[in-house]
Amino acid sequence: MMTLSEVFDKIAATYPDKDAVHDASGTLTYRELHRRATAVAAALRAWGVSPGDPVGVYGQASRDSIVAMLGTAFAGASYVPVDPGYPDDHSRWMLTTAGAGLVLLTDGHRPETDLGRATRHVRDAANDEKSARPADTPDDVLYTMFTSGSSGTPKPVAVPHRGILGLLRSSPFTVGPDDGVLAMATLAFDTSALEIWCSLLAGATVFCVRASAASLRTLADALADPRITVAHPSPAIFALLVDHHLDALAGLRLVTSGGDVMSITHATRLRSAHPGVRVVNTYGPTEAGVISSAYEVARWDAAECATMPIGFPVAGAELHVVNENLSPVPDGTPGELVIGGDRLALGYAGEPELTARRFVTAVGTTVYRTGDRVRRLSTGALEFLGRLDDEVKVRGYRVNPAESRAVLAADPQVAEAVVVPVGEPGARSLLGFVRTTGPVDVADLRSRAWTRAPRHVVPDDIVVVQAFPTGPTGKVDHRALVTRWERERAAEVAxxxxxxxxxxxxxxxxxxxxxxxxxxxxxxxxxxxxxxxxxxxxxxxxxxxxxxxxxxxxxxxxxxxxxxxxxxxxxx
Missing domain, CATH: 1.10.1200.10 (ACP-like)
Structure with a gap:
């Protein structure tokens, strides 16, 4: 297997004048993208970056950001995506944890405070088309992304080149040179790797429109562009588009959605209205290379499964259902999903003990313990049954309530905090309850929490309570808290x-x-x-x-x- 840099070299040589990346500021051809990334690689070495070093990329999906990420790969280094919407304290922690000593700024994004390490703008790189490139291997780290942790601290996942290149194998979401792919995910979310790399390494054109910075109509207008043929929206955005802009999806060839539970109602409605659009439900943790399984919505049979299955293994992934002893269970029996194959992450950067707990030997090979509960159907497809722990998906992000609770508890005015997930799968939100040391303004409390963590980690609603109700065992009664909140909220909304x-x-x-x-x-x-x-x-x-x-x-x-x-x- 080659590296990402080597594959891109071949694609750029094959399609030099074809559009590679388009954003609101303009377009780069494959030749221009290759040239600019080569210049960035040379500049990174001049700025002291060595092969294997992590480099922060501060930005959103755009030409600049893709130049920065590709240039980092050309330099033999790895990139650490940082969303400008994150609090600066959180960004500093991420960069420190990942070991990034330099940050590449992109577009007009600049942190409000010093990030504690050198920063350079990607456009400061001088043209250098003949820069030598260090040797790298498919096992070298391509990027480090953070996922939520039960300890209250996000986990840095080190993903090698092979973790992404494996996605280029034949699969339901393969794209080609005739495709235009909408890139709408934040770079700090691993769907961005699917949108960007699986497109550029196949000769497709990437159209950058960030969903969280655009109205739904803006997204619909982009999707209606005849040049765009493929989109990977989150289930929440997918449902909104089907509800409000169904016709905007008519010209697409392929829609995939993952990161949370897909709505059967919306998936079948799109299929019914536009039979020519392939709709695929995907599943995969960051630790296993973005996508591990996929299921064609056209195959769904309500008699077989009441929910939309997460499907069959793809792109070299090996899926096993095991019991608590990590032994295989019979088909139809619920168990934990473990993932093997050659696309697994290298583990958690700087966390050998955590890596050893989650990346284990079972069924004769190294597997990642997902913590997801599944069962294998008679067709061989997998049905998702929920989490074995408390982790939930909030707007497509993996969030453990323990991390959210830790963010609230860090406030000096909070004596005790409880965080409870509410809502149906695919539309989850976090509800925070706090016991305070005195009078507190909830809006100010939330604002302070936003300075410590990304917004998806902070509860969507925070309620001050005098005391926490407890059950027979003495533990906090979450159901009683939520019931009281629902009753009060219903009165407010009337x-x-x-x-x-x-x-x-x-x-x-x-x-x-x-x-x-x-x-x-x-x-x-x-x-x-x-x-x-x-x-x-x-x-x-x-x-x-x-x-x-x-x-x-x-x-x-x-x-x-x-x-x-x-x-x-x-x-x-």
Missing amino acids: LPTETDAAELTRLWTKLAGRPPEPDRDFFHSGGTSLGLIRLIEEISTRFGVELDFAEVYGLRSFDELFDLVRAEGAGS
């Missing part, structure tokens, strides 16, 4: 809808989780980026007003949103 202001209030309350308060923005009311996308879409449907995501994102209160809706409505 609002009149006779006027436009009341209707907008109702939408805000439904999607943020609590009614508007003076000088509190959507996020301080409990809302999320996905919720804001839904709010903008609801406003478009109810009021006929098209709002820009970036403009709404920066509004400081409900009153400002109401004024904007009224002004846009009058203008149109």
